[in-house]
Amino acid sequence: MTDIKTAYPDRYYAAYDTTAPQPTPVTGWYDTGTMSSLAAVPPATSLIPVSPEDWANTTSFRLPGGRGVLNGKIIEYTAPVQPEPLTTQAQTALAAARQTVWGNYGALNEPTPEAWVTYLKALRxxxxxxxxxxxxxxxxxA
Structure with a gap:
């Protein structure tokens, strides 16, 4: 049986995806000193040791989000915003355009200008x- 202190020389650790491009988010926090089993804990070599002072700081350091890893250091981290897929953008724009066309032309029983028809077809x-x-x-x- 492996000695916990040998396998995990520090008590506190932060986990992250070691294969992801950095910066990458912290994916978990481990207090190996209180765990009855370390079977689910990644090896210490793939974790970032955390000082007892930082571990105790749950207001600005050890947070459920907003922390990442860059070059072996824990940093403030905001995940990049993924752009909404063009298909989804088009669905939203199409719904709004249909309301506009109906409100300005259809509800008044007036013909829809060709520019709006072309726009609606492109969105669709x-x-x-x-x-x-x-x-x-x-x-x-316009």
Whole structure:
């Protein structure tokens, strides 16, 4: 049986995905001194040791989020915002455009201008996945 102090010379650790590009978020905090089993704890060599002072600081250091790892150091971390897929953007824009067209033309029984028809069709093609070459939404008519 492996001695805990030998396997984990520090008591407190932060875990992260060692294969992910850095900076990468902290994925867990471990107090190996209070654990009855270390079977689920990654090896100490893939963890970042945490000082007792930092471990005790649950207001600005050891947080459930907002901490990351860069070059073996724990840092403040904000996950990059992933852009909304163009298909989703198009679905949202299409719903708004349909309301605009209905409110300005359909409800008044007036013909829809060709610019709006072209815009709606372009949005629909994106929203339904038929347009796979565009990288941005079309511009709405004035």
């Amino acid at each position: 093609a994106l929203a339904e996945g038929q347009d796979t070459t565009s990288t941005t939404l079309p511009e709405a008519p």
